Amino acid sequence: MSASEAYVIQTGGETAGIVVRDPQNPSYRFFASARRFYPLEGRLFCEPFEAEQAAKALRREQLPRRPAARQNPLRQSGAEAL
Numbered sequence: 001m002s003a004s005e006a007y008v009i010q011t012g013g014e015t016a017g018i019v020v021r022d023p024q025n026p027s028y029r030f031f032a033s034a035r036r037f038y039p040l041e042g043r044l045f046c047e048p049f050e051a052e053q054a055a056k057a058l059r060r061e062q063l064p065r066r067p068a069a070r071q072n073p074l075r076q077s078g079a080e081a082l
Contacts, residue, residue, distance in 0.1 A: 005020060005021040006018055006019065007019050007028070007048040007051075009030070009055050010052075011059050014034060014059075016032065016033065016037040016040070016055035017031050017032040017037050017051075018030075018031050019045060025044060026046075027046055028045045028046075028048055028051060029042060029045075030042065030043045030044075030045060030051050030054075036058070036059065036062055037055055037058060037059075040054055040055060040058060
């Protein structure tokens with residue numbers, strides 16, 4: 001296997017997996033190395049860059065969302081806290 005037939009896919013400092021050129025297709029097959037990227041397992045990509053973009057998108061979807069800042073109900077009504 002030459003260097004151009006397999007690539008490591010990383011996102012956010014984490015290894016998502018590898019893509020390997022599929023000998024039966026002009027594409028790359030993804031192999032996940034972390035559980036959070038299992039939804040991409042076996043998926044075919046035309047270019048390694050596309051696999052990287054898919055891994056980044058999946059990682060963004062899985063990041064915990066920051067809760068909205070809670071407003072003090074006393075401030076909203078104009079009342080003063082004791």
